[in-house]
Each structure stands twice: as structure tokens, then as C-alpha cells.
Amino acid sequence: MNSALDATEGIDIEPPSTDLARRVSSSLGVSTSPTGFHTPSWTKSGSPLRAATGGLAKHLKPFATEDIKILLLENVNVTGQGLLEAQGYQVTHLKSALPEDELIGKIRDVHVIGIRSKTKLTARVLREAKNLIVVGCFCIGTNQVDTQYAAEHGIAVFNSPFSNSRSVAELVIAEIISLARQLGDRSNELHKGTWNKVSNGCWEIRGKTLGIIGYGHIGSQLSVLAEAFGMTVIYYDAVNLMALGTAKQVPTLEALLRAADFVTCHVPELPETNNLISRKEMGDMKDGSYLINASRGSVIDIPALIDAMRSGKLAGAALDVYPAEPGGNGDYFTNELNSWAQDLRSLKNIILTPHIGGSTEEAQSAIGIEVSTALIRYVNEGTTLGAVNMPEVSLRSLTMDEPNHVRVIYIHRNIPGVLRGVNAILGNHNVDKQMTDSRGEVAYLMADISGVNVAVIKDLYQRLEGLSSRIMTRVLY
Ligand SMILES: NC(=O)c1ccc[n+]([C@@H]2O[C@H](COP(=O)([O-])OP(=O)(O)OC[C@H]3O[C@@H](n4cnc5c(N)ncnc54)[C@H](O)[C@@H]3O)[C@@H](O)[C@H]2O)c1
Ligand SMILES: O=C(O)CC[C@@H](O)C(=O)O
Numbered sequence: 001m002n003s004a005l006d007a008t009e010g011i012d013i014e015p016p017s018t019d020l021a022r023r024v025s026s027s028l029g030v031s032t033s034p035t036g037f038h039t040p041s042w043t044k045s046g047s048p049l050r051a052a053t054g055g056l057a058k059h060l061k062p063f064a065t066e067d068i069k070i071l072l073l074e075n076v077n078v079t080g081q082g083l084l085e086a087q088g089y090q091v092t093h094l095k096s097a098l099p100e101d102e103l104i105g106k107i108r109d110v111h112v113i114g115i116r117s118k119t120k121l122t123a124r125v126l127r128e129a130k131n132l133i134v135v136g137c138f139c140i141g142t143n144q145v146d147t148q149y150a151a152e153h154g155i156a157v158f159n160s161p162f163s164n165s166r167s168v169a170e171l172v173i174a175e176i177i178s179l180a181r182q183l184g185d186r187s188n189e190l191h192k193g194t195w196n197k198v199s200n201g202c203w204e205i206r207g208k209t210l211g212i213i214g215y216g217h218i219g220s221q222l223s224v225l226a227e228a229f230g231m232t233v234i235y236y237d238a239v240n241l242m243a244l245g246t247a248k249q250v251p252t253l254e255a256l257l258r259a260a261d262f263v264t265c266h267v268p269e270l271p272e273t274n275n276l277i278s279r280k281e282m283g284d285m286k287d288g289s290y291l292i293n294a295s296r297g298s299v300i301d302i303p304a305l306i307d308a309m310r311s312g313k314l315a316g317a318a319l320d321v322y323p324a325e326p327g328g329n330g331d332y333f334t335n336e337l338n339s340w341a342q343d344l345r346s347l348k349n350i351i352l353t354p355h356i357g358g359s360t361e362e363a364q365s366a367i368g369i370e371v372s373t374a375l376i377r378y379v380n381e382g383t384t385l386g387a388v389n390m391p392e393v394s395l396r397s398l399t400m401d402e403p404n405h406v407r408v409i410y411i412h413r414n415i416p417g418v419l420r421g422v423n424a425i426l427g428n429h430n431v432d433k434q435m436t437d438s439r440g441e442v443a444y445l446m447a448d449i450s451g452v453n454v455a456v457i458k459d460l461y462q463r464l465e466g467l468s469s470r471i472m473t474r475v476l477y
Contacts, residue, residue: 097115103119112379115135134155170225176262182202209260211260215249290315291318293320309348405450407476408473410464413471422464430450
């Protein structure tokens with residue numbers, strides 16, 4: 001697939017181009033310590049896309065694009081990396097996650113960081129990220145980021161809410177069949193040279209009941225696939241949700257556990273989902289049933305699972321996620337990481353995978369495009385559509401027919417009187433369009449103003465920065 005171009009068709013970001021860096025405009029405020037101005041040069045070459053209004057879209061860029069520093073960790077997909085590089089940004093790409101101290105050392109310097117599920121962006125780490133304006137989680141989960149702290153410091157966080165849902169659902173289907181047929185054990189035995197042809201304790205999945213905990217993007221996708229295999233599907237969710245096919249929502253977790261032959265977890269990591277399935281819940285499960293977890297390692301009490309497997313209460317399990325996971329490929333999964341690792345590894349009919357639920361070419365490429373596109377829009381235009389921790393704010397693009405326009409972004413504390421102060425500063429100019437919205441304690445204002453000469457931009461920026469409500473100011477032009 002020519003993914004970069006196909007997936008971004010019709011949106012207002014640059015297609016990959018080698019002369020992009022020469023077409024950049026400038027802006028103030030991407031860094032907390034702006035050093036100066038660049039002469040807008042994007043009119044010199046290139047053929048910008050047409051904006052919705054019919055004019056040629058003006059590409060707002062922060063400083064010169066080559067000044068934007070991006071750190072991509074955890075082997076973020078090459079398609080996403082390519083989109084960022086095509087913008088002219090300085091992109092550093094590392095294959096694994098970094099230990100906290102090393103991460104702190106590197107994050108100090110960058111404007112954008114791209115991570116997957118392993119990198120923990122805690123308040124301690126983010127406090128050091130003085131130039132950071134945006135985080136891209138190239139995955140679904142955002143539990144690894146302190147999104148509240150980030151918002152309160154003007155750092156937007158984006159993810160890809162469903163690009164890998166199908167991949168996870170397909171993996172779980174494979175695991176259901178593999179567990180029912182003890183495929184992992186038979187394969188391991190034959191790898192070691194032992195022929196062991198058994199039918200005892202091996203089952204078809206047709207006619208069995210699948211219990212899905214969390215009927216969101218993944219759970220509902222799985223529901224459809226499981227019914228196609230002849231399974232009966234029940235699900236439990238914290239909210240009432242429409243059933244797909246002939247699936248049925250059950251009112252309690254206990255009702256699901258008592259009825260299901262296979263139980264699979266698809267909830268986010270939250271305080272309420274910590275050890276959601278522990279000893280009591282495993283006791284409620286049917287004798288000889290199976291437990292699957294491809295959500296987060298905190299959702300299942302693993303020592304309790306080890307006991308339930310040893311006692312024969314559960315006939316099998318599949319785990320894709322763990323409380324502590326290695327930083328990169330080739331690292332060891334031992335008791336040093338999780339005190340019970342050796343016991344877990346020694347069990348029969350348990351499938352252990354290294355957090356690969358979403359690891360397919362299709363999913364990673366789609367995630368790369370989706371998250372990189374969101375990052376580019378945010379860096380270049382300030383648009384927050386899809387952010388997980390900021391109000392969603394967007395304005396139609398400025399056009400090339402509007403040479404003396406600037407876009408002001410003012411992220412501020414959500415307190416009374418802010419608009420009066422901001423508009424007193426913007427009021428000497430013509431405010432063409434403005435949008436503001438809030439999410440909890442944080443509000444986001446975006447305004448396009450005209451009749452602004454380059455000479456007054458710095459003054460505008462500094463006056464906004466001087467307001468007591470200010471979290472972060474950016475002026476794009
Ligand atoms: N293994 C992997 O590679 C992989 C890949 C993608 C996602 N995930 C994990 O799977 C999780 C689920 O993904 P999704 O896209 O389906 O999320 P989703 O947000 O679409 O669905 C989650 C569902 O869980 C429900 N829920 C929340 N708290 C609950 C509770 N206490 N009890 C019952 N239901 C509850 C929600 O109402 C929602 O319907 C993600 O948060 C992520 O952590 C893992
Ligand atoms: O790719 C990853 O590291 C995370 C995959 C998955 O857990 C997600 O949250 O999307």
C-alpha cells in the first residue's frame with residue numbers, strides 16, 4: 001500500500017517532499033525559550049494544498065521545521081517515522097524503551113516524543129521535558145502517560161484508539177482454539193522430538209461460551225469473530241452497550257464468570273480494573289475453563305492464576321501482557337522482572353506472548369500514519385482533534401491569500417476572566433475566527449488574527465505569556 005499518500009489524502013499536511021524544509025513558515029512558542037524569527041519562506045517554492053475555503057492552504061510551521069526535535073522510542077513503525085521526517089523535522093528513532101534516567105536525559109531536548117506501551121511518562125519525567133509540546137502514543141493504551149500532569153503543563157497527548165483492535169481480536173481467536181486443542185504443548189513436545197497424539201481434554205470451540213470483559217473496540221470485534229466460529233457470546237461492561245449479533249450483556253462480572261467456558265479481558269488499566277480477576281473471581285469460573293488476558297498486566301492476579309492452573313481449576317490460559325515487561329527484544333523474562341516468572345513459565349497449556357496483540361504490519365502501519373498525522377497537525381497548526389487530554393479545538397486552515405495572518409494558541413488555566421485578558425491583547429487586530437474549549441482545569445484557545453506585522457508578533461507573544469492564567473503560548477505564522 002502507498003500508505004503515506006493514501007491515508008493522508010484530503011488532509012492538510014504535506015505529502016513527502018524533499019524541499020519541505022525550504023517551504024516553512026515560522027512561529028513562536030514551540031520552545032519555552034524562543035530565540036528569534038525566521039523569514040517566512042514557504043511562498044518561495046512548492047504547491048500547497050487547497051484549503052476548504054478554496055484558497056491555497058498556508059502551512060503554518062513552528063520556527064523552521066528543521067528545528068523541531070522528535071524522539072521516537074520502542075521501534076515506532078517506519079511509515080509513521082517517514083511522515084515525520086518528510087516534514088523536515090529532526091527525528092531520532094530508537095528500537096527499545098529507555099531506563100528512566102536515560103529517558104530524562106533525552107526528553108529534555110525534544111519538542112515531540114513518540115512512544116508505545118513500555119515508556120512511562122510519569123510526572124517526574126515530564127517535569128524535565130522543558131521543550132515538550134506533544135506526546136504521541138503509537139498504540140491504544142495511554143495508561144503509561146500521566147495525561148493529567150501533561151495537560152496541566154500544556155502538553156497534548158495523542159493515541160490511535162482502534163487501529164490495532166482487529167489484530168488483537170484475531171490473536172485472541174487463535175488463542176481460544178490453541179488452548180482448546182492444547183496446541184502450544186503439542187508443538188513444544190514435537191519440537192523436542194516427542195510424538196504425543198492425545199484427544200483427552202481437547203475440544204472444539206463450536207457451541208462453547210465466550211465471556212468478554214470489556215465490550216469496547218476489541219471486545220466487540222472479537223464478539224463478531226467468535227460467533228462466526230459458532231460460539232455463544234456473553235459480555236460484561238461497566239456501561240450498557242449495544243450487543244452485536246446475538247451476543248448478550250450480563251449484569252455482573254460474577255454472572256459472566258459462572259457461565260463462560262473462555263473468559264477474555266479487554267478493559268483499560270484503571271484503579272478499578274487492578275486485579276479485576278483475582279482468587280475469588282477465578283473461584284467463580286467454571287471448572288476446566290480458560291482465561292485470556294491481552295489488555296494490561298495489572299488486570300489479572302498472576303500468582304492466583306498460577307495456583308488455579310496448578311490445582312486444575314483452570315484448563316489453560318493465555319497472557320500477552322504482564323505487570324513488568326522487558327524494555328526491548330532479546331531481554332529476559334525472569335524472576336528479576338516478575339517474582340513469579342519461573343513458576344508461570346513452567347505451567348502446562350499456557351500461551352505466553354511478548355505483548356504482540358497489536359503487532360501486525362497492518363496495525364503498526366495504520367497507527368504510524370494516524371499518530372504521526374495527529375502530531376504533524378498539532379505541531380504545525382495547533383489542532384487538538386483526537387487528543388486524549390485536551391479539549392478538541394480546530395479552525396479551518398489559513399490560506400495563502402491571507403499574508404498578514406497569525407494563529408495564536410493560548411493554553412491556559414480554566415478560570416474566570418481569561419478571555420477578557422486575551423482579547424484585550426488580540427483586540428488591536430482583526431480576530432477573523434476564534435475557538436475556545438475547556439476540559440477540566442485546562443482550556444485551549446485558538447484564534448486567527450489578521451493585520452499582524454512580523455514586528456509585532458514577539459510583543460503579542462510576550463504579552464500573552466505575561467498573563468497569570470498562562471500554561472503555554474504558541475504563535476504560528
Ligand atoms: N495486547 C495488546 O497489544 C493490546 C492492544 C490494544 C489494546 N490493548 C489494551 O486493551 C484495552 C482495551 O482496548 P479497547 O480498544 O477495546 O478499549 P475500549 O476503550 O474501546 O474498551 C474498553 C471497554 O472496557 C470497559 N470498561 C472499563 N472499565 C471497566 C470495568 N471496570 N469493568 C468492565 N468494563 C470496563 C469500557 O466501558 C469499554 O467498553 C486497552 O485499554 C489496552 O490497554 C492491548
Ligand atoms: O504496541 C504496543 O506497545 C502496545 C500495544 C497495545 O497494548 C496498545 O495499547 O495499543
